[in-house]
Amino acid sequence: MKVILKQDISSIGKKDEIHEVSDGYARNYLFPRGLAAVADAGAVNLVKTKNEAKAHHEAEARAAAEALAAKIKDRVVTVAVKGGASGKMYGKVTAKDVAEALSRAIGEEVDKKKLELPAIKDFGSYPAKVRLYAGVVPAFAVKVESAGL
Numbered sequence: 001m002k003v004i005l006k007q008d009i010s011s012i013g014k015k016d017e018i019h020e021v022s023d024g025y026a027r028n029y030l031f032p033r034g035l036a037a038v039a040d041a042g043a044v045n046l047v048k049t050k051n052e053a054k055a056h057h058e059a060e061a062r063a064a065a066e067a068l069a070a071k072i073k074d075r076v077v078t079v080a081v082k083g084g085a086s087g088k089m090y091g092k093v094t095a096k097d098v099a100e101a102l103s104r105a106i107g108e109e110v111d112k113k114k115l116e117l118p119a120i121k122d123f124g125s126y127p128a129k130v131r132l133y134a135g136v137v138p139a140f141a142v143k144v145e146s147a148g149l
Helices: 023-030 041-072 095-106
Strands: 002-005 018-020 036-038 076-081 124-130 139-146
Touching: 002 041, 023 036, 041 095, 076 095, 095 139
Parallel strands: 076 139
Antiparallel strands: 002 018, 002 036, 124 139
């Protein structure tokens, strides 16, 4: 019997996939628990429409991420931090500081949670990355300068 899964089931497959299962398994386990529905023509068309819409939205999100990655790639972002006369920084540079500087530089908002930064505790230049989408990870540089005392 062909069924459409309503939830992910580890032994069968993922949600909205069509699978062939035995009649007894479908009637006695999947249907009573609401895990699957019969794969009739109307339901199959609905699943195809959902999958096409999902693919379209994913393509749009990837294209937007790639456009943003083109703006970020190989950019040098400068962060000014207060420091002492001996050349040491007060505190450290956080992901929030870098995200704000990057957002100002490119003109679009960047989430601080998507940044991959090393620990920045001294003045200098550091490599960084932004995870925008699966497989879209542009690299840029963070330059830490002194803003005085």
